[in-house]
Amino acid sequence: MSFLLAKSTVAHQNVIAYPGEMAVKTLVAFDFDHTVVDGNTDIVVRQLYSGSLPTEIEALYNAQDGWTDYMAAIFALLHQTGFTQSAIKECIIGIPLVPGMKDLFDHLNNDRYEVIIVSDSNTLFIDWLLKANHLDKVVHHVYSNPAEFDTDGMLTLKYFQLQDSCKLSSKNMCKGDIVENHVRQRQTEGVSFSRVSYVGDGSNDYCPALRLSKTDYVFPRERHSLERKIKANEAEVKANVIVWKTGSCILSALREMVTTQEK
Numbered sequence: 001m002s003f004l005l006a007k008s009t010v011a012h013q014n015v016i017a018y019p020g021e022m023a024v025k026t027l028v029a030f031d032f033d034h035t036v037v038d039g040n041t042d043i044v045v046r047q048l049y050s051g052s053l054p055t056e057i058e059a060l061y062n063a064q065d066g067w068t069d070y071m072a073a074i075f076a077l078l079h080q081t082g083f084t085q086s087a088i089k090e091c092i093i094g095i096p097l098v099p100g101m102k103d104l105f106d107h108l109n110n111d112r113y114e115v116i117i118v119s120d121s122n123t124l125f126i127d128w129l130l131k132a133n134h135l136d137k138v139v140h141h142v143y144s145n146p147a148e149f150d151t152d153g154m155l156t157l158k159y160f161q162l163q164d165s166c167k168l169s170s171k172n173m174c175k176g177d178i179v180e181n182h183v184r185q186r187q188t189e190g191v192s193f194s195r196v197s198y199v200g201d202g203s204n205d206y207c208p209a210l211r212l213s214k215t216d217y218v219f220p221r222e223r224h225s226l227e228r229k230i231k232a233n234e235a236e237v238k239a240n241v242i243v244w245k246t247g248s249c250i251l252s253a254l255r256e257m258v259t260t261q262e263k
Contacts, residue, residue, distance in 0.1 A: 021190075022187075022190055022191065022192040023111075023190060023191045023192070024192050024193075024194050025111070025112060025113060025114045025191060025192075025193055025194070026112060026113050026114070026193060026194060026195045026196075026197065026254075026257075027113075027114050027116070027179075027182070027183065027186075027193040027195070027196045027197070028108060028113055028114070028115050028116075028196075028197045028199065028254075029115075029116050029117075029118050029179050029182075029196065029197070029198045029199065029208065030115065030116070030117050030118070030119075030199045030200070031117075031118060031119055031175075031199065031200035031201060031202065031204075031205050032117055032119035032121050032126055032129075032144070033119065033120075033121055033201075033202075034098075034201040034202065034221065034224065035098065035199055035200055035201050035221060036097065036098060036101055036117070036129075036135075037095045037096065037097055037098065037101075037129055038095070038096050038097065038098045038099070039095040039096070041092055041095065041121045041122075041125040041126075041129070042067075042071050042074075042121060044091060044092065044094075044095055045074070045075075045078070045088055045091055045092060045125075046071075046074050048078060048083055048087070048088070048091055049074065049077060049078055049081065049083075053074075053077070054077070056073075057070065057073045057074065057077065060073055065170050065171045065172070067120070067170065068120075068145055068157060068159055068170075068172045071122075071157055072156070072157040075147075075154065075155040075156065075157060076154060078155070079152070079153065079154035079155065084153065085149050085153060085155070088155065089128055092125050092128050092129060093128050093129060093132040095129065097133055097247075098246060098247055099246045099247065099248070100246035100247030100248035100249070100250075100251065101246075101247035102133065102135070102247070103247060103248065103251060104247035104248070104250055104251045104254075105135045105138045105247075106138075107251055107254065107255075108138055108254075109137070109138045112258070114140050114186070114191065114193070115138050115139050115140055116139065116140055116141045116142070116143065116179075116182060117130075117139055117141075117142040117143065117144065118143045118144075118175045118178050118179060118208070119142070119143070119144045120144070120145065120160075120170070120172070120173050120204060121144055121145070122144055122145045122146070122147035122157055123142055123144045123145065123146050123147055124147040124148060124155070125147070126142050126144055127142070130142075141182070143160065143178045143182070144160060145157055145158060145159060145160045145172065145173070146158045146160070159171075159172035159173075160172055160173045160178075161173060161174070163177070165177075166207055168206060168207040168210075169204060169207050170204065173204070174207060175204060175205060175207055175208045176207035176208040176210065176211045178208075179196070179198065179208050179211070180211060183196070195215060195216055195217070195257070196212060196213075196216045196217075197216065197217040197218070197219060197254070198212060198216070198217070198218045198219065198239075199219040199221075199244070199250060200218075200219070200220065200221070200226050201220065201221035201224035201225070201226050201227075202224065202225050202226055203225045203226065203229060205220070205226045206226060206229045206230070209226065209230060209237055209239065210236060210237060212237075212238060212239035213238055213239065214238045214239065214240075215240075216238075216239040216240070217239055217240045217241075217242060217253070217257070218230070218237065218239045218240070218241055218242075219241075219242050219243075219244050219250055219253070220241065220243055220244075221243075221244055221245070222243050222244060222245045227243055
């Protein structure tokens with residue numbers, strides 16, 4: 001199935017939705033770690049604990065599809081050793097944005113675009129970082145593993161979903177399904193997407209890249225696993241591929257798309 005569920009010839013600027021009509025936008029979907037922020041939220045918080053990990057936690061790290069369970073165990077270990085919510089938050093919000101990403105999000109903060117985050121991090125870390133960098137008002141929805149502090153002050157983590165239909169994805173999250181479902185849901189709410197752009201870096205971003213149509217765009221980060229995966233399987237990817245190094249590269253490409261469409 002293509003993400004491009006509804007095609008429009010209307011230019012994006014000054015699009016107004018009247019009763020019974022579709023608002024037409026461009027959907028821009030972002031991974032988060034090594035995409036919006038220049039680091040991995042899970043790895044950064046894991047480094048708070050300086051000792052050797054217990055054997056049972058190491059076993060989760062080495063297990064297939066064990067990452068979410070591994071991080072839940074890390075959070076429990078941090079709680080047991082006295083790390084507070086404020087200490088974890090301070091650690092997380094210290095992760096810098098990818099260069100140029102603030103300017104990119106500022107550009108996306110208008111009615112032409114709809115922005116979503118699709119990440120295997122967690123909702124709490126993403127919320128903290130978006131708010132710390134004043135990006136939260138730009139993002140329509142965050143799809144990630146639910147996380148919250150319980151009444152004892154321990155950070156808890158749950159799977160976003162439990163799936164076995166997509167063999168390219170981990171059991172807790174198929175990003176391709178998430179973006180497709182978002183497009184379907186928004187159609188029922190009166191919003192149609194003339195184009196989808198997907199921005200990511202990792203192997204788990206390959207599934208959504210494969211589902212894009214020839215009029216969509218995928219932005220793999222330079223020298224990261226998504227770029228290598230696409231290069232190794234070029235015939236399978238229908239979307240236009242633009243390799244990026246900074247947010248400024250993506251911003252230039254999006255501006256060029258609008259200019260081309262309006263001609």
